[in-house]
Amino acid sequence: MRRLIAAALVLLAATACGSGGAGGFDDGSLVIYSGRNEKLVGPLLARLKSATGLDVQVRYGDSAELAAQILEEGERTRADVFFSQDAGALGALAKQGVLAPVPQEAAAKVPQQYRGADWVGVSGRSRVIVYDPRTVPAPPKSVFELTGPPWRGKVGWAPTNASFQAFVTALRVLKGEDAARKWLTDMKANDTQKFANNVDILNAVDSGQLKLGLINHYYWYEKVAEQGSIPSKLAYLPNGDPGALINVAGVGTLRNTRHAEAARRAVDYLLGPDAQKYFAQTTKEYPLVAGVAPDPGLPKLDVLKGPAIDLGKLESLEQTLNLLRDTGVVD
Secondary structure: OHHHHHHHHHHOOOOOOOOOOOOOOOOOEEEEEEOOOHHHHHHHHHOHHHHHOOEEEEEEOOHHHHHHHHHHHHHHOOOOEEEEOOHHHHHHHHHOOOEOOOOHHHHOOOOHHHEOOOOEEEEEEEEEEEEOOOOOOOOOOOHHHHHOHHHOOOEEEOOOOHHHHHHHHHHHHHHOHHHHHHHHHHHHHOOOEEOOOHHHHHHHHHOOOOOEEEEEHHHHHHHHHHHOOOOOEEEOOOOOOHHHOEEEEEEEEEOOOOOHHHHHHHHHHHOOHHHHHHHHHOOOOEEOOOOOOOOOOOOOHHHOOOOOOOHHHHHOHHHHHHHHHHOOOOO
16 A cells, blocks of 8 residues: 555646645634646535535645545544545545444435445446547447547547546456556557546537547536537447546545544535535436436436446556556556
């Protein structure tokens, strides 16, 4: 696990906001380490103050880097709650025993496939291919097609992004280490274009710079909501393709939190109607609690053909980070 810490800190520079690391937070504050982007969830987390009865302070960063930071800080960490962009970082912490069990009442609100014993999903998303229909009338039906000559230099990916790394982890789990290594090597050899994040990929496709890219679905829906219409379209891959991974953003409470009751209320809030409607209406993700409908423009979650995978197995983040480095996909 020390290798995980070292790899994460080398690969992913912290983008800390607010009060900072293990120190610098008020003792009377509920501290959330958020691997979710401040632009996406900042307004939602600001509402937690009234829900928890405490001042809420947030440190933002990459999910893998923050998980590594929690492990490095150990008992010194001021994190009370970890809000992760993906299940993998939560699983890595749960494996090390630093997260508290999820109360049964909270866990029961979410379908079993979207939670673990020590963490619970709060919103869902699908990996998709975004493509330019002006030049790509028939998008590929598998990520394995992207290594071929027709797509040389025309595809974008974001290798340092947590959701991309979760996808690569799923690829490793589903197809094996050798197959994942070959896919990464072949994609790199096919001059796949590297971007910092999903938004940059989407914008590059819309501008005609790229033919297609690998992103999460909600970035496209958010941009459509802002602009009314955009040139690109989405392809939801069929037949359980790894590129159609259905992942979750989720939350866990630190076992040694100083504010256990407030942390529990924070988790309850994220599973409550206000937060679930926020995910559906504002971030365009899939709410995971019954009674809250997703954006009507999204395909229903139960009709997507994502791969059958236990999200708990995405905890093998260390192997994925090593694989990305070994193949030269990340520096």
